[in-house]
Amino acid sequence: MASKRDYEPLPDGGGDLVFVCVAAAIAGVFIGFVGGAFRWCLQYADVLRVDLSDWAHRLPGPGWLVPMAATALGATLAAAVVRWMPLAAGSGIQHVEAVYRGDAAPPLLRLLPAKFVGGVLGIGSGLVLGREGPTVHMGAALGAAVAHVARFSDSTVRMLQTAVGGAGLAVAFNAPIGGALFTLEEVTKSFRLKTVLATAFAAATAVGCSRIIIGDHPDFLVQAVVSPNLGWLPLFVVFGLVTGCLGVLYNRLVLGFVDHVKLVSRVPAEVKAAVIGALIGLVMFIHPLAVGGGDSLTQSILSGNTMILPVVIGFLALRFVAGPLSYAAAVPGGLFAPLLAVGALWGLLFVGGFGAVWPGETASLAVPMAIVGMGAFFAATVRAPVTGIVLVVEMTATTSVIVPMLAASAAAVLAAELLRSPPIYDSLRERMPAEPEPEPEPSGG
Structure with missing residues (x-):
């Protein structure tokens, strides 16, 4: 005997689910372009950092002071951004999780420029930090903003900021499935239909748009690897x-x-x-x-x-x-x-x-x-x-x-x-x- 479906039928023929998926796709477009631009800035900063280090080695005298001063300046300016927007500190992933659990308010849209500028200054200057935290947090802010414009319920706002945050991770690593799984395995720790679909639509549009900026190729180019015995x-x-x-x-x-x-x-x-x-x-x-x-x-x-x-x-x-x-x-x-x-x-x-x-x-x-x-x-x-x-x-x-x-x-x-x-x-x-x-x-x- 076939078992019953483990979820209730969608009300109104699933109209609410359609609106949520459309909103997720729209927010995914935004984080795709924003996250792609963020990655491009960091890639350019990597090149400048290597050139700066090479130049410092050729200088007479204490050339080591040059990269020390450059990274110290970048970190100081990034900390000044955090003073203006305290929520921009750190990764931001823990905040996305707290919002989903109802322990914190969704991020406001003004978090986006703080994360973008602060991340470029801090990571770009050489701090050993990852691009994915700011990109996830920017995605969450965009997801919450779109959800507020659409006048969704508080629970849907929290869900959508989480879904688009996962799309941000997908953009950060050019890994759409990994970004979607991050939302489901790490943040929500569940596989609810609405969350799965919203995350999938957001990740698909986000990575598709980001590839216009950063290209359609894996993050790492690896020759064919023989499977170990x-x-x-x-x-x-x-x-x-x-x-x-x-x-x-x-x-x-x-x-x-x-x-x-x-x-x-x-x-x-x-x-x-x-x-x-x-x-x-x-x-x-x-x-x-x-x-x-x-x-x-x-x-x-x-x-x-x-x-x-x-x-x-x-x-x-x-x-x-x-x-x-x-x-x-x-x-x-x-x-x-x-x-x-x-x-x-x-x-x-x-x-x-x-x-x-x-x-x-x-x-x-x-x-x-x-x-x-x-x-x-x-x-x-x-x-x-x-x-x-x-x-x-x-x-x-x-x-x-x-x-x-x-x-x-x-x-x-x-x-x-x-x-x-x-x-x-x-x-x-x-x-x-x-x-x-x-x-x-x-x-x-």
Whole structure:
């Protein structure tokens, strides 16, 4: 006997659902162009940052002061933007989650310029932060604005800001399915029909529009990767377990830096951001690939470029500390993109260390383990393994490592759960300051 559908029939023939989907698609167009422009600005800033570092190395005298001053200035200006719009600080993903849960008011549209300008200043100057947090938050603001114009109910406003926030993640990584899954697995933790359809329409239109600006290609260009032999699967499981422990350490480092920087309450936020920016600028002088979102470094690894183990260890150590330190500056910027770079470096280091003690040929595992490391480290910190796997598959256009990535990601989440470490965005949401009552948007009439 066939089972009944697990949802009630839609009232009015589904008219309300149609309006919600149309609104989601319209908001998706907006975040597609805004997020695409945001990505273009950050890509251009990456080029300028490398040129600046090269120029500083050629200067006579203390050339290292140049990148320190540049990053400190960018961080200071980003902190000034946050002083004008406090909600622009940090990733913003935890706020999107709080809004969906009914614990915070939806973001106002004036958050968008604050996130855009502050994100370009902070991330563009070299802070080790990700583009996805600001893009998700800008998407949420646009989704809420469109929902308010359409006079939807409060619950639908919260749902639509969440759906379009997921479209923002899709734009940030050119990964429409991953962005949609992020909304469903990480934020709502449910698969309700209205949310699924709204997220799908928003992500589809958003990524379609963003590709007009940034192009239609995966984020990382990877040559064909041979699927690892099934006999290596236990190694990937062990790798996942260790990655879970590393993810717990990374989360604690993020929270530790955030808490300790907040304790220095007598120092203005702009000064703290400037000090952190100067430290990151010094790292940029050491090597420009050690700072920023990390895409160039990840691309180098996935292209199969050879790195000796001391260099891998150096990059990993610098980025492992610089990411949490940058987040403590409380300027617009996320955690996802730096996580992917750390995961790729960790996978490369794991293979190198294993190859030093294993008599067999392990060089062919370098790129597969780096790809698996991206997904597993994401899963360990964010605790959204399916989203992490799909994001990495879409970003690399590689499906040959899905089985080992699934095993490693599951093992990473298991290890993090056994260590009783909460997901990073749960911890950050608990640290959100209480919001004042929001001012209404100008009616224009």
